[in-house]
Amino acid sequence: GELKHDDLVNICELGQGNGGIVWKIRHKLTDKIMARKYCTFTNIDDHWCNWCQWFWNSLSPKKGIYLEIKPAVKNQIVRELKVLDRCNSPYIVGFYGTFAAEGQINICMEYMDGGSLDLILKKVMRIPEHILGKITVAVLRGLSYLREHHRIMHRDIKPSNILVNHQGEIKLCDFGVSAQLIDSTLQTFIGTRSYMSPERLEGAHYGIMSDIWSLGLSLVEMALGRYPIPPPSIEDIDRLFDVDPDGNQSRPEGYGCYKVLAIFELMEWIVNEAPPSLPEKHFSPDFCDFIDRCLKKSTTERADLNTLLHHPFYKRYATESDNQDVSLWIEQVHQKDQSLTNDNDNNQYGRS
Ligand code: ATP
Numbered sequence: 001g002e003l004k005h006d007d008l009v010n011i012c013e014l015g016q017g018n019g020g021i022v023w024k025i026r027h028k029l030t031d032k033i034m035a036r037k038y039c040t041f042t043n044i045d046d047h048w049c050n051w052c053q054w055f056w057n058s059l060s061p062k063k064g065i066y067l068e069i070k071p072a073v074k075n076q077i078v079r080e081l082k083v084l085d086r087c088n089s090p091y092i093v094g095f096y097g098t099f100a101a102e103g104q105i106n107i108c109m110e111y112m113d114g115g116s117l118d119l120i121l122k123k124v125m126r127i128p129e130h131i132l133g134k135i136t137v138a139v140l141r142g143l144s145y146l147r148e149h150h151r152i153m154h155r156d157i158k159p160s161n162i163l164v165n166h167q168g169e170i171k172l173c174d175f176g177v178s179a180q181l182i183d184s185t186l187q188t189f190i191g192t193r194s195y196m197s198p199e200r201l202e203g204a205h206y207g208i209m210s211d212i213w214s215l216g217l218s219l220v221e222m223a224l225g226r227y228p229i230p231p232p233s234i235e236d237i238d239r240l241f242d243v244d245p246d247g248n249q250s251r252p253e254g255y256g257c258y259k260v261l262a263i264f265e266l267m268e269w270i271v272n273e274a275p276p277s278l279p280e281k282h283f284s285p286d287f288c289d290f291i292d293r294c295l296k297k298s299t300t301e302r303a304d305l306n307t308l309l310h311h312p313f314y315k316r317y318a319t320e321s322d323n324q325d326v327s328l329w330i331e332q333v334h335q336k337d338q339s340l341t342n343d344n345d346n347n348q349y350g351r352s
């Protein structure tokens with residue numbers, strides 16, 4: 001049946017981004033737990049479908065900014081957004097539906113109880129290579145599903161759009177199904193970090209190769225435990241790895257701190273300077289090579305999806321079909337988090 005505001009009970013907030021707020025909710029009629037993305041905006045146009053508004057909002061630089069879009073373009077967008085209903089892959093977050101309520105657009109999707117990789121990265125110092133291998137396999141399979149079955153690219157690969165759960169599943173969310181919509185907006189909206197490829201930042205024509213760059217950059221961030229632009233020095237990296245070679249320890253205060261570039265400097269760096277890489281001392285040669293191939297600035301040199309699906313780093317993790325190591329790792333991260341929360345509770349409400 002249709003999803004309605006009155007049938008949904010808020011449980012807790014899961015996070016906030018530029019596009020809105022995400023809540024964990026329960027659907028009263030089915031008892032199903034879902035994730036609900038609220039999007040606030042001011043100009044609801046009745047002729048516009050919910051999906052469009054949601055996507056428009058998640059892309060617009062500031063809440064409520066409104067851009068004229070021609071009716072023909074709108075119709076095209078509506079057609080393109082229908083893709084979401086038909087997405088069915090173990091590597092793509094499931095969608096339950098959308099609706100408008102109290103001036104807000106809501107999108108209900110599969111709840112992923114392990115959260116997003118950016119949140120996990122705030123709890124641990126780094127994500128170990130064998131888990132990054134599994135993440136790579138899931139992302140590449142998700143990307144090839146979107147390409148093979150829907151002829152679309154993702155457009156927004158980054159740690160916060162890769163979600164995990166306790167079964168050890170890894171899935172993509174928030175992909176830009178509508179090329180039309182994205183092209184009719186300010187396509188280079190970025191926050192304080194950018195996972196966009198050099199060609200996209202330069203305003204050139206970009207395609208699926210741009211997703212490969214974003215994957216490479218996200219993997220380096222998760223492997224080192226910090227956003228890699230500007231790149232840390234060798235000494236910085238050695239220091240980071242001396243603290244805890246496995247990266248399993250909780251993140252100490254100030255870990256991963258670095259010089260934050262202004263957004264223009266950052267874009268300039270990505271376009272003009274050498275791309276980030278992984279230190280060979282701390283990662284396997286296959287992983288380092290995989291990253292080098294993803295982070296080629298020139299799209300003709302960058303590896304494409306098919307090449308990566310045959311890369312030794314991908315193959316090493318593609319053969320095992322069970323998710324057990326990922327699920328154990330999520331459990332471990334979660335337990336650590338639990339004990340931290342309990343400590344805080346005790347401090348705050350210390351019994352006397
Ligand atoms: P941006 O708006 O810049 O893309 P973002 O991806 O973090 O950043 P949102 O997409 O609004 O912003 O998501 C906010 C947070 O909600 C995410 O970081 C993630 O931790 C959490 N979240 C989103 N979808 C789900 C889901 N289906 N299950 C569990 N948590 C989710």
Ligand code: MG
Pocket residue numbers: 017160161173174
């Ligand atoms: Mg997101």
